[in-house]
Amino acid sequence: MNLPGYPYHQTLEQRSGQPQRRPVVIVGAGPVGLTLALDLARRDVPVVVIDDSDRIGEGSRAVCWAKKTLEVFDRLGVGEAIARDGVRWQRGRVFHGEREAYAFDLLPEAHHKMPAMVNLQQDQVEARLARAAQLDGRIELRGRHELIGLEQDSDGVTLNVRTPDGLFDMRADWVVGCDGARSPTRSLLGLSFQGQVFEDRFLIADVRLAPGVRPRGLDPARPERWFWFDPPFHRGQSVLLHAQADGLWRIDFQLGRDADTEAERDAGRIKARVAAMLDSDGFELVWSSIYQFCCRRAERFRVGRVLLAGDAAHQVSPFGARGANSGVQDADNLGWKLAAVLRGEGSDALLDAYEFERIEAADDNIGHSTRATDFISPKSALSRRFRRAALDLAARTEFAKPLVNSGRLSLPSAHVDSPLSTPDADPWAGGPGPGCPAPDAPLDGGGWLSERLRGGFALLAFGWPVNVERLPVITLPGEGLAATRYGARPGSVVLLRPDGVVAARWHRFDADAVSAALLRAHGRPNE
């Protein structure tokens, strides 16, 4: 697949020396920056995205795109292509040695538009996002623009940028740093990035198999996530296997703390590890990398008019696929808030709520990631003994299965304490409460609820229609799958935010209560 570039062009702004004021400048054209750019543009906010490179980074890096992320991509017009071109999966199997200890199904229930997970190489996802951005006249994608200075005042932000033609200044109302774990934006804000560095080294190998070679019997037509603790082909360590698009496979080998990183980079050595795992040398090594990871986050996600999203704000281990997925969900959370503030419909408190909600989500992800990493690489004799017992017992008893942790896969976080939510006034027997992700559901006449929402506020009315000024109402049956997923009964109404989060819900419609909840969800609770 051809990866689109975004070649450097000198702009009028540079030639004239007169900064042109922009509503939003995004720093970083990775999946998070491009998602945010598309989200803002779809809300009619013009965006400039700058990146120090002029092309999509090569290599597959992130692989697994979770249901919520696919729903965001779908709303932005690229989800169906990504779900079609990637590898769909929902089952995972965890082995101890050669014996299966644990199996899971991420989405046992049918009737969802987007699958539980799609594996697609990060460069291919970025390519689809970048192409969509290049086709949108409201987005300007500028390559070889390196951010080297940031200054803000009450009115806006001045960005000092280095290009092949020298330095120049840009001016924006808001700046969002989506510029990765080494984020220049975060450094220029002087924010700390603290957490835990894990000592274990891991090797990633992307390989293409010769026809007929099946990784340890796995059927490529029924892809699953396979994880081994202490397998016979890589004693004392762990291994993770995923199918990717275009016949590629991702293998992660744990190498341990004392691994000699330089020696491990040797292609012959990598191939020997892959051959031992496949029991065959019928493969081509396409890409490899050695990594060590951190679980950490920036102390703030907002400093005045500058915000952080994705790896610039938080970092986790790959296990659980929580890195890129939570970054895209940051963008989903931020886009509508920034647009509402720019339009004067939402108060500045919305951006504090972005920080509050996404710090909550980052801490949740970091907690999951740290627990998985502690299980995968135990640090004491006691934790090693616990792990061995859990793995032995899991193969034989139900109660021990949940103790096995090879990475709990990414789910959207609930923003339970969000200042934008209105707490339940009456008891609900089930369904997502305020702050929780809203489930999709099939519609009676065909199509999906998510297709009707399309990124705005909406009121779901179960059983019969209701009327609220300037708020789209979607009437759904009072019984059936959608009502069950929402815990609704005839007469219930549920207010959804543009990022698919429940803002409030009632068992009986009250127009004043809905209006008050809508104001609260815009960061204007006292009006």
Ligand SMILES: O=C(O)CCc1cccc(O)c1
């Ligand atoms: O299955 C998982 O837990 C994550 C798989 C993954 C994600 C990102 C990079 C990588 O090497 C593996």
